[in-house]
Amino acid sequence: MRWSQMFVPTLRDAPNDAVAASHRLLVRGGFIRQLHAGHYSMLPMGWRVHQKISQIVREEIDAIGGQEFLLPTMHPAEIWQQSGRWDTMGEIMFRLVDRKGNDNALGITHEEIFATVAAELSSYKQLPQLWYHIQTKFRDEARPKSGLLRVREFAMKDSYSFDVDWAGLDVQFDNHDRAYRRIFERIGVPSFGVEASSGAMGGNSSVEFMTPSDAGEDDVAMCPSCGYAANIEKATSHLAAVVDEPGPAVPERFATPGVRTIAALEAFAGGAAADRQLKTLVMVVDGTVTLVVVRGDHQLNIQKLIDATGAVQVRAGEPEEALAALGANPGSLGAVGVTHHPVIIDEALRGRTNMTTGANEDDWHLRGVDVDRDLRVTQWADLREVSAGEPCPTCQTPIDIVRCIEIGHIFKLGTGYAEKFGVTVLSPDGKQIPVVMGSYGIGVGRNMAASVEANHDDKGIIWPASIAPFEAVITLMRVDDESMAVGERLYDELRQARVDVLLDDRDARPGVKFADAELVGIPFRVTVGPKGLANGEVEVTERRTGQTTVVPLDDLAAHVAHLVAQAKS
RNA sequence: CGGGCUGUGGCGCAGUUUGGUUAGCGCGCUUGACUGGGGGUCAAGAGGUCGGGAGUUCGAAUCUCCCCAGCCCGACCA
Numbered sequence: 001m002r003w004s005q006m007f008v009p010t011l012r013d014a015p016n017d018a019v020a021a022s023h024r025l026l027v028r029g030g031f032i033r034q035l036h037a038g039h040y041s042m043l044p045m046g047w048r049v050h051q052k053i054s055q056i057v058r059e060e061i062d063a064i065g066g067q068e069f070l071l072p073t074m075h076p077a078e079i080w081q082q083s084g085r086w087d088t089m090g091e092i093m094f095r096l097v098d099r100k101g102n103d104n105a106l107g108i109t110h111e112e113i114f115a116t117v118a119a120e121l122s123s124y125k126q127l128p129q130l131w132y133h134i135q136t137k138f139r140d141e142a143r144p145k146s147g148l149l150r151v152r153e154f155a156m157k158d159s160y161s162f163d164v165d166w167a168g169l170d171v172q173f174d175n176h177d178r179a180y181r182r183i184f185e186r187i188g189v190p191s192f193g194v195e196a197s198s199g200a201m202g203g204n205s206s207v208e209f210m211t212p213s214d215a216g217e218d219d220v221a222m223c224p225s226c227g228y229a230a231n232i233e234k235a236t237s238h239l240a241a242v243v244d245e246p247g248p249a250v251p252e253r254f255a256t257p258g259v260r261t262i263a264a265l266e267a268f269a270g271g272a273a274a275d276r277q278l279k280t281l282v283m284v285v286d287g288t289v290t291l292v293v294v295r296g297d298h299q300l301n302i303q304k305l306i307d308a309t310g311a312v313q314v315r316a317g318e319p320e321e322a323l324a325a326l327g328a329n330p331g332s333l334g335a336v337g338v339t340h341h342p343v344i345i346d347e348a349l350r351g352r353t354n355m356t357t358g359a360n361e362d363d364w365h366l367r368g369v370d371v372d373r374d375l376r377v378t379q380w381a382d383l384r385e386v387s388a389g390e391p392c393p394t395c396q397t398p399i400d401i402v403r404c405i406e407i408g409h410i411f412k413l414g415t416g417y418a419e420k421f422g423v424t425v426l427s428p429d430g431k432q433i434p435v436v437m438g439s440y441g442i443g444v445g446r447n448m449a450a451s452v453e454a455n456h457d458d459k460g461i462i463w464p465a466s467i468a469p470f471e472a473v474i475t476l477m478r479v480d481d482e483s484m485a486v487g488e489r490l491y492d493e494l495r496q497a498r499v500d501v502l503l504d505d506r507d508a509r510p511g512v513k514f515a516d517a518e519l520v521g522i523p524f525r526v527t528v529g530p531k532g533l534a535n536g537e538v539e540v541t542e543r544r545t546g547q548t549t550v551v552p553l554d555d556l557a558a559h560v561a562h563l564v565a566q567a568k569s
Numbered sequence: 570c571g572g573g574c575u576g577u578g579g580c581g582c583a584g585u586u587u588g589g590u591u592a593g594c595g596c597g598c599u600u601g602a603c604u605g606g607g608g609g610u611c612a613a614g615a616g617g618u619c620g621g622g623a624g625u626u627c628g629a630a631u632c633u634c635c636c637c638a639g640c641c642c643g644a645c646c647a
Contacts, residue, residue: 009579009580009597011579011580011581011596011597012580012581012596012597012608013580013581013582013596014580014581015580015581015640016575016580016581016582016640017575017639017640017641018640019640019641027580028580034639036638036639037638037639037640089647090645090646091645092645092646092647108647109647111647137647139646139647141645141646142570142644142645142646143643143644143645143646145640145641150646156647158647217646302644302645303646315644315645316644409647411647439647441647477605477606478605508608509604509605509606509607509608509609510605510606510607510608511605511606511607511608511609512607512608513607513608514606514607514608515607515608516608518607527606529606530605530606531606539606
């Protein structure tokens, strides 16, 4: 490919509304252009990278026995109704009505669709199976952002495993765990696995793969000592025991004029330290007004509440709802004596006594509250969000909270989908048994962006050779006949040596060409200029280090081919 | 969905407060010349419904109203 003929619209300035490094560089480098919020066009350079990532994913999934499919991205509503997710998915799913008046959905994921195909499985002898496709997903995200990192339309490799039993699923799950780590390694994205909430996917357990980045949207609790790592939606910590002083036999009401916050009650004479207060939150859980109680100095993690209740829709209650439910405004709420609403209470409050909480009357609180004695608890659950510095749950070293990009997610689904879609096989003893499923997803574009986040400097992108749009660029200092002839000769030789090479034959100044080559991140640059040509030499510069080596013309192809092979291994 | 911000040639911006010839500047683009190892210089050009609509006015990028889009924070998110 000749640069002069290729559409590579590099920009000197990034669009001012791009903030994330990957967003700025992918736009500046002419890889992507935005169509509208959350939808990006892949330009030729971008599509090359995208395809190389897809190919690596394909190779690694094939290596663990995957069979590639291509399933539709538009689905009839009935399939989603059959799994129940037509209703539970809510607004994330794009829906449209066809000319016959039928409801359709654009696929956000493909458990249902693969399951309908898998319904044809009939014998345990056919298992295990591992099926996948690389397909466009549509998700009507509330807030697309950061270029390719969160979009509404994107290519995802999603695979689905089918096994006779849980042991089989464990094998496929572990295979994916290893395959995913190899993929991230090959595309230059540092990764680690964390315990995660399974969210709307359902299933028993899941592992998310994360890469640390300020551009990410997930917080991960990590132990620097023992390696414990969990999404904040799932993380726990080892809490120091609090010793309560003995309290009264019944809670005491006391006046607290104007006190509306935990902090104010701490400061109030006769109040209580935050860790001796009960914080009562009014939440609406699938339409039911519910009291959620956590320790005064703790924060509720909503995903934990969703996981604990199995709810679809959870939101904070409005002040009017609190007033209607409890007769007081936020700031004076409490769960003592409440029997007409579910009360869900955080595990950290087990056995606590002599606590202070709102009295459900403005300007009044209760002290001497004994959790077991005075609250009618509907459900105990781990609800609190851990904070940095709290002791690791396994080794008690202070944990860190690290911002991360979620780059992959693997789920053990179990038999739920199989039962709903009749994916059963006959076992050796002739019984119909539901197939045990797993599902495994990795977004191509997001990983492309994640790789840029991990591989760039102030000059631009530094692609790993494995996914670079080109492995090498021949930069002609002059476009005179001699340079062009040498450039074309080297180009042919490199092609024959199976190097993916671009010939920068543009009639531009060297500075422009160097800057562009660095911006678009091609790993190796071959500089053809009059200085070297006088001695029958060219220069090879490595993008990552900037190191330049002088190489005789005749050795160039072999030299670069070797460098590329080394970089890709 | 709540809060904040922004829409002016392909990109980055000024002009809007205080309405007034033909809407400027840098980059990029075209042509030519000189150049040629880190975004060069000079000259001549092309390119704009000032996000959209309605209104006020002799006159609107500028004032008023409505709408739309994009970005950031939060909520939410397989």
